[in-house]
Amino acid sequence: MAQITMTQALNLAIDEAMAEDAGVFCLGEDVSAKQGGGVFKVTSGLTEKYGEHRIRATPISETAIIGAAVGAALAGQRPIAEIMLMNFVGVCMDQIVNHAAKLRFMSGGQTPCPMVIRTTTGVGVGFGGQHSDMLEAWFAHVAGIHVVTPSNAADARGLMRASIDANDPVIFIENILCYGLKSEDPGPGYRVPLGKAAIAREGTDISLITYGRTVLDALAVADDLAKEGISVEVIDLRTIAPYDEATVLASVRKTGRAITLHEAVRPFGTGAEIAANIQEKCWDSLKGPVRRIGGTFSAVPFASHLEQAWIPQKSDMIAQIKASVGKV
Amino acid sequence: MAQIDRDKLLDIYTRTMKVNRTDEKFRELLMGGKVAVMYYCVRGQELVSAAAMAALEKEDYVVCTYRGQGEQTAKGIPMEKWWGECLGKATGTCKGKGGTMHITDPDTGIMVTTGVVGSGLPIANGLAMASQNNGDGRVTLVSFGDGAANIGGFHEAMNMAQLYKLPVIFLCQNNRYGEHTAYADHTDSPNIATRAAGYGMKGVTVDGNDVHQIYPAMQEAVARARAGEGPTLVEAMCYRMMGHFFGADFSYMPPEHIAEMKAEDPLPKLRKVMLEHQFTEEELDAIVADINAQIDAAVEHALNAPLPDTDEIYKDVLEETA
Numbered sequence: 281m282a283q284i285t286m287t288q289a290l291n292l293a294i295d296e297a298m299a300e301d302a303g304v305f306c307l308g309e310d311v312s313a314k315q316g317g318g319v320f321k322v323t324s325g326l327t328e329k330y331g332e333h334r335i336r337a338t339p340i341s342e343t344a345i346i347g348a349a350v351g352a353a354l355a356g357q358r359p360i361a362e363i364m365l366m367n368f369v370g371v372c373m374d375q376i377v378n379h380a381a382k383l384r385f386m387s388g389g390q391t392p393c394p395m396v397i398r399t400t401t402g403v404g405v406g407f408g409g410q411h412s413d414m415l416e417a418w419f420a421h422v423a424g425i426h427v428v429t430p431s432n433a434a435d436a437r438g439l440m441r442a443s444i445d446a447n448d449p450v451i452f453i454e455n456i457l458c459y460g461l462k463s464e465d466p467g468p469g470y471r472v473p474l475g476k477a478a479i480a481r482e483g484t485d486i487s488l489i490t491y492g493r494t495v496l497d498a499l500a501v502a503d504d505l506a507k508e509g510i511s512v513e514v515i516d517l518r519t520i521a522p523y524d525e526a527t528v529l530a531s532v533r534k535t536g537r538a539i540t541l542h543e544a545v546r547p548f549g550t551g552a553e554i555a556a557n558i559q560e561k562c563w564d565s566l567k568g569p570v571r572r573i574g575g576t577f578s579a580v581p582f583a584s585h586l587e588q589a590w591i592p593q594k595s596d597m598i599a600q601i602k603a604s605v606g607k608v
Numbered sequence: 609m610a611q612i613d614r615d616k617l618l619d620i621y622t623r624t625m626k627v628n629r630t631d632e633k634f635r636e637l638l639m640g641g642k643v644a645v646m647y648y649c650v651r652g653q654e655l656v657s658a659a660a661m662a663a664l665e666k667e668d669y670v671v672c673t674y675r676g677q678g679e680q681t682a683k684g685i686p687m688e689k690w691w692g693e694c695l696g697k698a699t700g701t702c703k704g705k706g707g708t709m710h711i712t713d714p715d716t717g718i719m720v721t722t723g724v725v726g727s728g729l730p731i732a733n734g735l736a737m738a739s740q741n742n743g744d745g746r747v748t749l750v751s752f753g754d755g756a757a758n759i760g761g762f763h764e765a766m767n768m769a770q771l772y773k774l775p776v777i778f779l780c781q782n783n784r785y786g787e788h789t790a791y792a793d794h795t796d797s798p799n800i801a802t803r804a805a806g807y808g809m810k811g812v813t814v815d816g817n818d819v820h821q822i823y824p825a826m827q828e829a830v831a832r833a834r835a836g837e838g839p840t841l842v843e844a845m846c847y848r849m850m851g852h853f854f855g856a857d858f859s860y861m862p863p864e865h866i867a868e869m870k871a872e873d874p875l876p877k878l879r880k881v882m883l884e885h886q887f888t889e890e891e892l893d894a895i896v897a898d899i900n901a902q903i904d905a906a907v908e909h910a911l912n913a914p915l916p917d918t919d920e921i922y923k924d925v926l927e928e929t930a
Contacts, residue, residue, distance in 0.1 A: 378724050384927075
């Protein structure tokens, strides 16, 4: 089978959904062919197939973009709105939090809001403080939204299809550093159900629970530690909210130890919620405290060595895993 | 003066009185201690809503605000469902989960009632965009106040609607107050409609207390939208005769101004127009009596209706909890 990048995977999933359902359309800044098919090229080639009404390039107006997606979704369409960089969601939080997330509930189920908000972010590309934040916790804290992020191209294809199918709003976070990652193409129609985690690597000594780009770090660390006889189970949540609690708890009951890991800053992050839940529900199985690893609690710095130091370090993951399993 | 035929005048009168009698009834219930909920009075603005809804078709979409009673009842939400929702009952439009500030009734075209000032405009664009995408010929109307014209979303939405020539009508009910702040204290331009020019959009300011101005302006805006000629900003000058919400202190509203604005009250003016068109006092009174009877029955039904099950807090969060 052919190898595809995550960019191609997302493009294929959107293309396929647009071909199957005339109600699926894209809107966002610079997304159409005139502007080159999106800053990261995810919508490249789609204007030529579907026209400028279904690949709508918008003004730089995040509130209007998300508001339009909300309205179109209420009218029965399936908009895919792009917020070019995740930090810009601050501009349109009212539309996401007060409207997209709540209109199903507040209308007593009459007006579901089936829309995907694609957004991009990631530490490690030198974008500095206002273009790099992982803000998934903001949305995980709001009832009525799915929060999704793929760690590989095949999942990206499957998760995007499932997100477009979903009858509720989905925040779909794409990590810039993952766009070039290649996987075998899972082929047309492939779907990864929302709310299902993957066990990215089986292990018996400790559960490392993560998602997005840090899955790559977790797998590398697990490889290294395997050589030292420590067996790390890596769980890729894929859907951050609502997350696959059953898979997480089953893994921790098996290994007896857990660490949460994410690129977002550690305080008040999603790892804290997952860690607290594990301690409540797996207390009898735990052999030690659940630990958390996250980004430094500061803005993301620009200078490359500072930026690299900001990201959760593999050396820290190794140290914490060893401390957990008692092999300091 | 634009001519409005007798049937349409009767339609507008009926809708106006439905809004007015509903408002009166709500205040009566609140003052009598029968209910204790948030309610945003529409006294003084009845005609604007009624004329706007009379210019739309049943299938057309409406987005309104917490002060949306006029649009909701004039567009035709069944009274029992409307009162049920306002009283938080299981029989309400939203099973009691929306409330006075969040009434939704897609059957009537009331797609969103938002409690966040100005946030309806970007959503209205999306409803209109869906109509443009699938060619269903529907028009979307979004109603908001003068205060909403100062949020960022207003400007983003106006620009986007004109850019795409969306079939949307922006109806600004300039009731002279943004919450507790008088128009002159929040905006230093004489009116809102002139802003339309900044987006290349058609904008008109009309007297919202005069049926011969507001209705033709709405009709024209609907026709333009329906014909694919794009959005219109209609600013209806009107007056909120009471405070921001029922029970709130409104000493910030100068009594002499209230007295002055009472002379502009749209209800006696409309009644005069009806009489000029050979409707009799008896006919008009009979319409009001009929509306009163319907409202009384609907309120009685809502007061006796069951409360939603507590389990409802877990339902309709996501599809799997529906």
